[in-house]
Amino acid sequence: MSNPQQLRYSKEHEWLSAAEDGVSTVGITEHAANALGDVVYVQLPEVGSTVKAGETCGELESTKSVSDLYSPVEGEITAVNDDVVADPSLVNSAPFEGGWLFKVKVSGEGELLSADEYAAFITG
Amino acid sequence: MTDAPRRTALDATHRALGATMTDFAGWDMPLRYGSERDEHVAVRTRAGLFDLSHMGEITVTGPQAADLLDYALVGNIGGVKTGRARYTMICEAGGGILDDLIVYRLEDQEYMVVANASNAQVVLDALTERAAGFDAEVRDDRDAYALIAVQGPESPGILKGLTDADLDGLKYYAGLPGTVAGVEALIARTGYTGEDGFELFVRPADAVALWEALTAAGKDVGLVPCGLSCRDTLRLEAGMPLYGHELTTATTPFDAGLGRVVKFEKTTNNGDFVGRAALTAAAERAEASPPRKLVGLIADGRRVPRAGYPVVAADGTVIGEVTSGAPSPTLGKPLAIAYVDAAYATPGTEGVAVDIRGSHEPYEVVALPFYKRQK
Numbered sequence: 492m493s494n495p496q497q498l499r500y501s502k503e504h505e506w507l508s509a510a511e512d513g514v515s516t517v518g519i520t521e522h523a524a525n526a527l528g529d530v531v532y533v534q535l536p537e538v539g540s541t542v543k544a545g546e547t548c549g550e551l552e553s554t555k556s557v558s559d560l561y562s563p564v565e566g567e568i569t570a571v572n573d574d575v576v577a578d579p580s581l582v583n584s585a586p587f588e589g590g591w592l593f594k595v596k597v598s599g600e601g602e603l604l605s606a607d608e609y610a611a612f613i614t615g
Numbered sequence: 616m617t618d619a620p621r622r623t624a625l626d627a628t629h630r631a632l633g634a635t636m637t638d639f640a641g642w643d644m645p646l647r648y649g650s651e652r653d654e655h656v657a658v659r660t661r662a663g664l665f666d667l668s669h670m671g672e673i674t675v676t677g678p679q680a681a682d683l684l685d686y687a688l689v690g691n692i693g694g695v696k697t698g699r700a701r702y703t704m705i706c707e708a709g710g711g712i713l714d715d716l717i718v719y720r721l722e723d724q725e726y727m728v729v730a731n732a733s734n735a736q737v738v739l740d741a742l743t744e745r746a747a748g749f750d751a752e753v754r755d756d757r758d759a760y761a762l763i764a765v766q767g768p769e770s771p772g773i774l775k776g777l778t779d780a781d782l783d784g785l786k787y788y789a790g791l792p793g794t795v796a797g798v799e800a801l802i803a804r805t806g807y808t809g810e811d812g813f814e815l816f817v818r819p820a821d822a823v824a825l826w827e828a829l830t831a832a833g834k835d836v837g838l839v840p841c842g843l844s845c846r847d848t849l850r851l852e853a854g855m856p857l858y859g860h861e862l863t864t865a866t867t868p869f870d871a872g873l874g875r876v877v878k879f880e881k882t883t884n885n886g887d888f889v890g891r892a893a894l895t896a897a898a899e900r901a902e903a904s905p906p907r908k909l910v911g912l913i914a915d916g917r918r919v920p921r922a923g924y925p926v927v928a929a930d931g932t933v934i935g936e937v938t939s940g941a942p943s944p945t946l947g948k949p950l951a952i953a954y955v956d957a958a959y960a961t962p963g964t965e966g967v968a969v970d971i972r973g974s975h976e977p978y979e980v981v982a983l984p985f986y987k988r989q990k
């Protein structure tokens with residue numbers, strides 16, 4: 492699998508897009524989606540709520556387990572992906588595209604890795 | 616001390632197929648090859664191929680093999696005809712379940728006991744200890760067999776093209792020696808999926824050849840390799856207990872709603888068997904005032920109960936505990952098996968909920984199984 496070079500990554504396996512007008516998109520990585528298995532339920536933060544870097548802001552339920560969703564940045568949620576709520580399998584089939592989770596107006600960042608650093612982190 | 620997980624004879628095959636592997640009971644086993652839901656659906660509608668070589672085979676032979684097993688296990692094993700199999704359990708003297716087992720009678724004086732991987736050593740030790748005084752031999756055959764299962768409605772057709780064995784005459788819970796794809800096998804019509812299917816016990820050296828022959832034979836009817844993840848959701852839908860979840864040393868067969876496996880009317884050993892006194896008391900307790908009962912729980916929501924989650928009444932009182940739970944691919948709803956107080960165990964009982972990480976989600980009490988195949 493390859494992690495898109497233009498994204499940045501958290502050690503909790505979220506990806507973050509480059510900001511456009513201060514707003515970044517967040518999802519989970521293909522590595523994380525593969526580890527979870529088939530995702531059957533996604534709970535996302537509410538639009539307008541504030542998230543903090545490294546804190547839980549939702550959950551992802553798969554066949555075998557439930558996992559917390561962490562925000563890689565601090566900021567206000569501006570949108571959530573209703574398509575992925577309706578069809579959680581998008582997280583597995585297109586984790587970096589149609590399976591995105593939420594958009595956030597970034598006011599602060601946690602520790603973020605480049606694609607190469609993240610690749611080294613998950614194989615390490 | 617931690618040992619590296621053991622690998623089955625099919626390890627390289629799994630890796631070549633891109634399986635996600637998991638450590639299960641000391642074995643490195645395939646969890647899934649692709650989507651576990653697709654694998655689950657394949658077994659329900661077509662066929663699935665499983666490597667179950669982690670299961671623990673123990674052979675019991677000798678003039679008193681039947682007497683030993685009647686004494687060591689709770690079932691009536693002497694009454695099993697040659698070529699047939701029996702689901703049974705091995706209990707502690709105190710009645711607690713050490714493991715659930717399938718026992719195949721291969722010959723008049725030869726049985727194969729198949730234990731869960733996690734309990735194989737415990738079962739081997741208990742059988743060896745209980746064999747004292749019997750003219751019977753208990754042999755550890757864990758390394759003598761690989762186990763490949765073909766499960767699903769297409770499985771008889773797949774197997775028929777590879778064997779001359781009389782599959783039509785092979786009933787559910789029967790086993791016969793034969794040749795499959797040129798490989799010597801014990802062909803058993805057993806499984807843990809709720810579907811028709813076969814389990815093939817073969818020499819480890821033959822496992823890859825058999826796997827490849829089955830894969831080729833099943834290609835046109837949609838056979839896919841399947842991992843342990845879908846095996847768990849398949850057995851959950853079929854209401855089958857899993858050791859370590861529904862069955863533990865803290866539960867007796869009667870607590871688990873499986874009292875029918877305990878046979879008190881044994882003709883061997885003057886009717887005595889390990890656990891008899893405690894199980895007699897457990898049977899009376901289950902009849903008069905059962906403490907908890909094993910039930911099914913089903914909901915229309917999407918949040919999934921997991922093992923250990925509390926079951927609660929309308930006022931929030933804890934009335935039980937989930938032992939297994941998963942999203943059901945067949946029903947499209949989350950399912951759980953749970954022990955609940957007897958007062959709440961009747962199907963349709965109002966006000967039952969599962970505490971899913973702090974939120975009380977309503978669940979309907981239903982009888983098990985959740986899924987039964989149409990014959």
